Amino acid sequence: MTIMSPEASSQRTLYPYVTGTSVVAIKYKDGILMAADMGGSYGSTLRYKSVERMKAVGKHSVLGASGEISDFQEILRYLDELILHDNMWDDGNSLGPKEVHNYLTRLMYNRRNKFNPLWNSLVLGGVKNGQKYLGSVSMIGVHFEDNHVATGFGNHLARPILRDEWKEDLTFEEGVKLLEKCMRVLLYRDRSAVNKLQIAKLTEEGMTISQPYSLKTFWGYGAFQNPTVGAEGSW
Amino acid sequence: MFRNQYDTDVTTWSPAGRLFQVEYAMEAVKQGSAAIGLRSKSHVVLACVNKSNSELSSHQKKIFKADDHIGVAIAGLTADGRVLSRYMRSECINYSYSYESPLPVGRLVVQLADKAQVCTQRSWKRPYGVGLLVAGLDESGAHLYYNCPSGNYFEYQAFAIGSRSQAAKTYLERKFESFSTSSRENLLKDALFAIRETLQGERLTSSICTVAVLGVGEAFQILDQKTVQALIDAFEIAGEEAPAAEGDAPDQSAAGSGPTTDQGPPAEPDVAPMET
Numbered sequence: 001m002t003i004m005s006p007e008a009s010s011q012r013t014l015y016p017y018v019t020g021t022s023v024v025a026i027k028y029k030d031g032i033l034m035a036a037d038m039g040g041s042y043g044s045t046l047r048y049k050s051v052e053r054m055k056a057v058g059k060h061s062v063l064g065a066s067g068e069i070s071d072f073q074e075i076l077r078y079l080d081e082l083i084l085h086d087n088m089w090d091d092g093n094s095l096g097p098k099e100v101h102n103y104l105t106r107l108m109y110n111r112r113n114k115f116n117p118l119w120n121s122l123v124l125g126g127v128k129n130g131q132k133y134l135g136s137v138s139m140i141g142v143h144f145e146d147n148h149v150a151t152g153f154g155n156h157l158a159r160p161i162l163r164d165e166w167k168e169d170l171t172f173e174e175g176v177k178l179l180e181k182c183m184r185v186l187l188y189r190d191r192s193a194v195n196k197l198q199i200a201k202l203t204e205e206g207m208t209i210s211q212p213y214s215l216k217t218f219w220g221y222g223a224f225q226n227p228t229v230g231a232e233g234s235w
Numbered sequence: 236m237f238r239n240q241y242d243t244d245v246t247t248w249s250p251a252g253r254l255f256q257v258e259y260a261m262e263a264v265k266q267g268s269a270a271i272g273l274r275s276k277s278h279v280v281l282a283c284v285n286k287s288n289s290e291l292s293s294h295q296k297k298i299f300k301a302d303d304h305i306g307v308a309i310a311g312l313t314a315d316g317r318v319l320s321r322y323m324r325s326e327c328i329n330y331s332y333s334y335e336s337p338l339p340v341g342r343l344v345v346q347l348a349d350k351a352q353v354c355t356q357r358s359w360k361r362p363y364g365v366g367l368l369v370a371g372l373d374e375s376g377a378h379l380y381y382n383c384p385s386g387n388y389f390e391y392q393a394f395a396i397g398s399r400s401q402a403a404k405t406y407l408e409r410k411f412e413s414f415s416t417s418s419r420e421n422l423l424k425d426a427l428f429a430i431r432e433t434l435q436g437e438r439l440t441s442s443i444c445t446v447a448v449l450g451v452g453e454a455f456q457i458l459d460q461k462t463v464q465a466l467i468d469a470f471e472i473a474g475e476e477a478p479a480a481e482g483d484a485p486d487q488s489a490a491g492s493g494p495t496t497d498q499g500p501p502a503e504p505d506v507a508p509m510e511t
Binding site: 089091096098102129 | 332333334335336339341342345373374375
C-alpha cells in the first residue's frame with residue numbers, strides 16, 4: 001500500500017477548458033494546404049476569436065491542432081526544444097515531417113499511458129526533398145497518414161467531401177477552393193466554429209500563412225424566411 | 236614509446252601537452268588485426284583480417300551490423316568494440332522508434348566520439364582500446380568514418396587500421412581517386428586486394444578474412460564465406476604477384492580456383508602427384 005502525501009494528489013488531465021475545433025488539411029501539387037479557424041471556445045461560449053491553431057515546425061513542417069489550446073502550446077514548446085537540438089548538431093541533417101509526426105505519436109501515446117493525455121488532435125504536414133507528407137495523431141496516440149486528414153467534426157463533415165473531390169496534383173487555387181468548401185460546411189454545421197479562418201501553405205520553400213479572413217455564407221433559404229409557417233408558435 | 240612519470244593516469248598532462256594514456260590506447264588499436272574500409276558514392280565496403288588463435292578455436296567477430304544502414308569494423312580490444320557496437324545498435328533502434336527514420340550516420344559518429352572523449356577526462360575511467368571504422372548511409376549518400384580512442388573522428392574515402400595497415404593504406408592511396416565512381420564489384424575487389432596487402436604474402440582465403448558491404452538499396456550484410464571465396468577466386472587475388480612464400484601447406488586447393496600457378500598443384504598425400 002503506497003503512502004499518500006498531500007502533494008501527491010492526482011495531477012492528471014480530466015477535461016479540456018479552452019478548445020479549438022476542426023483542422024482540415026490536404027496534399028496538393030506543391031505541398032500541403034491546411035485550414036483552421038481562429039476560435040477558442042470556453043465550453044459552449046465562443047470566447048476567443050484570434051487563436052492561431054497552426055504553427056510552423058522547423059524548416060519542413062506545419063502543425064495544426066484542435067482540442068485544448070494550452071496543451072497545444074505545451075506541444076509547441078516540446079517541438080521547439082526538439083528542433084533546437086536538431087539544429088545544434090549543425091550537420092546538414094534535419095528532422096523532416098515524417099520524423100516529427102512519429103515523435104508526436106510517441107509523445108501523445110506515452111501521455112495517454114500515464115492517464116494524463118495532452119487533449120489534442122494534431123495534424124502534421126510537410127515537404128522534404130520533394131516528398132510530401134501529411135499525418136494526424138489523436139490524443140490517445142492513434143496515428144494516420146493520408147492524402148487528406150481532418151480532426152474532430154472535420155472527420156465527419158469534411159472528409160466525405162475530400163474523398164469525393166480530392167485528386168492528385170491539385171493546383172493552389174483548386175486546393176484552397178476545396179478547403180473553403182469544407183470549412184464552409186463546418187461553419188454551418190459545427191457549433192464551435194467561428195467565421196474567421198486562416199489557410200497555411202507549406203512547400204519546399206517553407207510555410208506561409210494567410211491573413212485571417214471570413215467565408216461568405218448564405219442564409220436566404222426559403223425555409224428560413226418564414227420559419228413558423230405551418231406551425232405557428234414553433235421556432 | 237617509453238614509460239615516463241606522466242603516463243600513470245589519463246587525467247595527467249605531460250609537459251609537452253600530451254595525454255599518454257590516450258596515446259597508449261591508440262597503440263592498442265595498432266596492435267589489433269587489420270580492418271579496412273572504402274566507399275563510393277553509393278556503397279561502402281568493410282573488410283578485416285580474421286585469424287583465429289589456434290585451429291581449434293573460432294575467430295573473433297570484428298564486423299558488426301548496427302542497423303540496416305550502418306555497420307562497423309573494429310581493431311584493438313574486441314571486448315571494447317563489442318560494447319561500443321551494442322551502444323550503436325541501441326542508439327540506432329531508439330532513434331528509429333521515436334522517429335520512424337534511420338539515424339543519420341554522422342550523428343551516431345559524433346555520439347560515439349563524445350562517448351570516447353568522456354573516458355579521457357575521468358580519473359576513474361580508461362579510454363576505449365578500440366578503433367572503429369563506421370560505414371553508413373544517410374540522405375547525402377555513403378559515408379566512412381574512423382573513430383579513435385581519443386574521441387576524434389574523421390571521414391574517409393578509404394582507410395585502414397590495425398597491424399600492417401600501412402601496407403593497405405599505401406595500396407588504397409594509389410587507387411582512392413577512382414573509388415567515388417567505382418562499381419560495387421570493383422569496390423569489393425579493391426577491399427580484398429587491400430586486405431591481401433596486410434597479409435605479407437600469406438595466401439588470402441575466405442577463412443581468414445571477413446567482408447561486409449552496404450549501399451543505396453542494399454542493407455548492411457556480412458558476406459558469407461562462399462561468396463567471399465568466389466570473389467577472391469574471380470579476382471584472382473589469392474596467389475597473384477605473390478613472392479615464393481606460397482610454399483606452405485594449403486587448406487584447400489579448389490579445382491576451379493585458377494590463380495596463376497607457376498608452381499603447379501601442390502602434392503597431397505592421398506592423391507597421386509600429377510605431371511608437372
